[in-house]
Amino acid sequence: MKKEDHKVRTWLRENRVRGIKLLQKIVQENSTRGNESSTQAVIIEKCRQLGLKLDIWEIGGNELKNHPAFFCDRKDFEGNPNLVAVLKGAGGGKSLILNGHIDVVPVGDETSWRHDPFSGHIEDGKMYGRGATDMKGGNVALLLAIESIIASEIKLKGDIIFQSVIEEESGGAGSLAAVLRGYRADGAIIPEPTNMKLFPKQQGSMWFRITVPGKAAHGGTRYEGTSAIEKAVLVIQRLQQLENQRNAKIKDPLYKDIPIPVPINIGKITSGEWPSSVPDTAIIEGRMGVAPEETMESAQLEMESCLQELGEQDGWLRENPLKIEWFGARWLPGSLEGDHPLMTELTNSFKEVMGRTPVIEASPWGTDGGILSNVGDTPVVVFGPGVTEMAHDANEYIVLDDLFAASEIIALTILNWCGVDDCN
Numbered sequence: 001m002k003k004e005d006h007k008v009r010t011w012l013r014e015n016r017v018r019g020i021k022l023l024q025k026i027v028q029e030n031s032t033r034g035n036e037s038s039t040q041a042v043i044i045e046k047c048r049q050l051g052l053k054l055d056i057w058e059i060g061g062n063e064l065k066n067h068p069a070f071f072c073d074r075k076d077f078e079g080n081p082n083l084v085a086v087l088k089g090a091g092g093g094k095s096l097i098l099n100g101h102i103d104v105v106p107v108g109d110e111t112s113w114r115h116d117p118f119s120g121h122i123e124d125g126k127m128y129g130r131g132a133t134d135m136k137g138g139n140v141a142l143l144l145a146i147e148s149i150i151a152s153e154i155k156l157k158g159d160i161i162f163q164s165v166i167e168e169e170s171g172g173a174g175s176l177a178a179v180l181r182g183y184r185a186d187g188a189i190i191p192e193p194t195n196m197k198l199f200p201k202q203q204g205s206m207w208f209r210i211t212v213p214g215k216a217a218h219g220g221t222r223y224e225g226t227s228a229i230e231k232a233v234l235v236i237q238r239l240q241q242l243e244n245q246r247n248a249k250i251k252d253p254l255y256k257d258i259p260i261p262v263p264i265n266i267g268k269i270t271s272g273e274w275p276s277s278v279p280d281t282a283i284i285e286g287r288m289g290v291a292p293e294e295t296m297e298s299a300q301l302e303m304e305s306c307l308q309e310l311g312e313q314d315g316w317l318r319e320n321p322l323k324i325e326w327f328g329a330r331w332l333p334g335s336l337e338g339d340h341p342l343m344t345e346l347t348n349s350f351k352e353v354m355g356r357t358p359v360i361e362a363s364p365w366g367t368d369g370g371i372l373s374n375v376g377d378t379p380v381v382v383f384g385p386g387v388t389e390m391a392h393d394a395n396e397y398i399v400l401d402d403l404f405a406a407s408e409i410i411a412l413t414i415l416n417w418c419g420v421d422d423c424n
Contacts, residue, residue, distance in 0.1 A: 004420050005352070007152035008411045012144060015151075016404055020127070022046065023140040023403070024120035027129035036080040036102050036166045039136075043102065043164045044083055046143055050150055052085035052162065059166070059177035067180065069375050071206075071330040072173045082174050083164040084183055087146060093157025093419035097188035097378060098146070098410070099175060099368060100139035101168030104131035105392050112394035126397040133386035137398035138191025138406070139164060141385055145411035158418030161185055168368050171329030175368035179376035187342040187417060188378045189410060192367050193386020196402055198350070200343055200381055201254055201362040202369045203262060204290030204333030208303065209283060210235055211323040212271075216280040225278030226316050229271050232282035234314065235307070235322065239264050239286075242306045250291060254362040261362065262289030264303075292335035292362060300326060331366025334373040334380055342379055342417065349412035353405055364388070383409075 012019075022042075031039035047054055060077045064070055089095070107117040107130050115121040117130045127137075146160060161183055165174030192199075212232045217225025243264040255261040264286060271282035290299045304324055311317040336343065338360065350358040363369075369380035385402035 004152070004154050004415050005412055007154065008148040008415070009408050011148040011151050012404060012408050012411065015144070019140055019144045019404065019407070020122070020400060022143065023127060023132070023137060024122070026136050026140070027120040027127065027132050028118050030118050031102050031104050031131060032106055033074070033103055033170060034080065039102050040081060040083060040164060040166070043139065047083070047085035047162065050147055052087055055084040055086070055181070056081050057181070058082075059174060063180055064173065064177050067176060069176055069332060069371060070173060071171045071328065072167060073328055074167065074170060074173070077166065080166050082166060082177055084178055084181070085162045087150070087156070087160040087162070089156040089158045089160070089418055090421040090423070091157060094187065094417055095159040095161065095185035096414060096417050097161045097163060097183065097185040097372065098142040099163040099165065099188055099190045099372065100135055100142055101166070101174065101368065102139065102164050103166050103169050104134065104136070105169050108394060114395055125400055127400060128395060128397045130396055133193045133396050133398040134391035135192050135384065135386060137386050137403050138193065138384035141191050141403050141407040141410060144407040145414060148407070148411050149414060154415070155421040155423060156414070156418040157421050158186070160414060160418065165368070172331060172368045172371045175371045176375060179371060184376045185378050188369070188372050188380045189346070189413070190367055190369050190380060190382045191384025191406060191410070192382050193388050193391050193398075194363075194382060194384055195388045196385065196406065197359040197361050198343065198346060198381060198383050199361060199363040200336040200338055200340070201252070201292035202334040202367045202380075202382060203292065203363050203365060204294070204296060204331050204370055205287050205366040206290065206296060206299070206326055206330035207285065207287055207328040209285045209325040209327055210307070212282040212284065213320040213322075214278065214280045214282065217278040219276040219278060222278045225280070228279045228282035231314070231317060232269065232271065232284055234310065235284060236266060238306060238310045239266070242303065246302065252362060254360065257361065258364055262291050264288050290333045292333045294333060296330065296332065332370025332374050334367070334369040336373070336379050336381060340379055342381055345413050345416050346381055346383060346409070349409045349416065352412060353408045
C-alpha cells in the first residue's frame with residue numbers, strides 16, 4: 001500500500017465520529033425544494049473550515065433558463081444558493097468534479113415514519129432520515145475524502161471541484177448552472193445511492209401529460225356520451241405495450257439484472273367531476289425512461305408515434321385526437337465506456353478497500369450525470385453509499401459502514417486520478 005493511501009485510510013478510520021456528526025447535522029436540516037439554504041450553510045461552513053476556495057451564487061438568469069437542457073418549473077431560486085468549493089492542485093494532474101445534490105424529496109405521509117423524518121436517528125449501524133441515503137450520505141463521503149487528504153498534508157497535482165447543488169430532484173438546474181458557470185473537469189463522480197455499485201451509464205427520463213377527450217352525458221344514458229376514462233384505459237394499455245417493445249430492444253449486459261431497464265410509469269390520473277356523469281376529459285401524467293445511448297427526441301417521437309397509431313385505430317380518437325405534452329422535469333441520459341480510465345481507477349480503489357470486484361450496472365434512474373457529460377463534456381461515474389430502494393421512501397436510512405467505505409474508495413480514486421505532487 002502506498003504511504004498516501006495508508007495515511008488517508010487511517011485518518012478516515014480514526015475520524016468516523018466526525019463523519020457521523022456531520023451527516024447527522026445535515027440530515028436534521030430540512031432541505032426540501034425551496035428550503036435548501038440552511039443545509040447548504042452547514043456545507044459551506046465545512047468547506048470554509050477545510051480552506052477550500054468557495055464560489056456561492058444564486059442560480060437563475062436568462063442563460064440558464066433559455067438553455068435547451070433547462071427543464072424546471074421553479075421560477076424563483078432566491079435564498080437557496082449553489083456551492084462550488086475548489087481544492088487547487090499544484091498542476092500537471094487530472095481534475096475531478098465531486099458532485100452532490102443537497103435537495104431532498106418531500107417526506108410524504110409522516111405517520112409512515114418510525115422516527116421524525118429529520119431526526120438523524122441512529123440504530124443498528126444505520127442513520128435514518130429524509131436525505132440520509134439520497135444523497136446527504138454521499139455528500140459527506142465526498143467531504144470526508146477531501147478532508148482526509150488535506151489532514152494528511154497531501155498535495156495533489158489536479159484540482160478537486162466539490163459541488164453541492166440544488167434542484168437535482170426537479171431536473172438538474174443546479175448542476176446545469178455549475179456547468180454554465182464554467183466548471184468542467186477530466187472526470188466526475190456522483191455519489192448517488194448505488195448500493196456501492198458502479199454505474200457508468202445513467203438512464204434519462206422525462207415527464208409527459210396526455211389529455212384524453214371524451215363526450216359528457218348523463219350516467220343514466222351513458223351510451224349517449226363517450227367516457228374519457230374508458231379511452232384512457234386504451235391509452236394506458238398501449239403505453240404498456242410500448243414499454244414492452246422498447247425494453248425488448250435493450251441487450252446491454254449492464255441491464256441484465258434490472259427487470260425493466262427503461263420504464264414508462266403512470267404516476268397520476270385525473271378525470272371526472274360527478275359520479276352520475278360521463279367524464280369528458282381524462283389527464284394522464286407519467287415518466288418515460290430513456291436509454292443511456294438514446295436521445296430524448298427519439299424517445300419522444302416513439303411515444304408520439306405510438307399514440308398517433310392508437311388514434312388511427314380508434315374511431316373516436318381519430319376524430320378527437322389525443323394531446324401529448326412534455327412538461328416539468330427531465331434528466332438527460334449518460335453513458336461512459338466500461339474501460340474508461342475513471343472506471344479503471346474507481347474499480348481498482350474499490351478492490352483495494354473492499355477486497356472484491358465491484359458490481360457494475362446501469363442506473364435505474366436519472367441523475368445529474370447526463371448534464372455533466374452531455375452539456376459539460378465531463379466523463380461521469382455514479383457511485384456511492386446509500387440503499388437504492390430506500391431513496392424517496394419512508395424510513396429512509398443509510399448504512400454507516402458503507403458511507404465510510406465509499407469515502408475510502410473515493411479518497412484513493414482522488415489520489416490516483418489527480419496525482420500526488422512529488423513535493424509531498
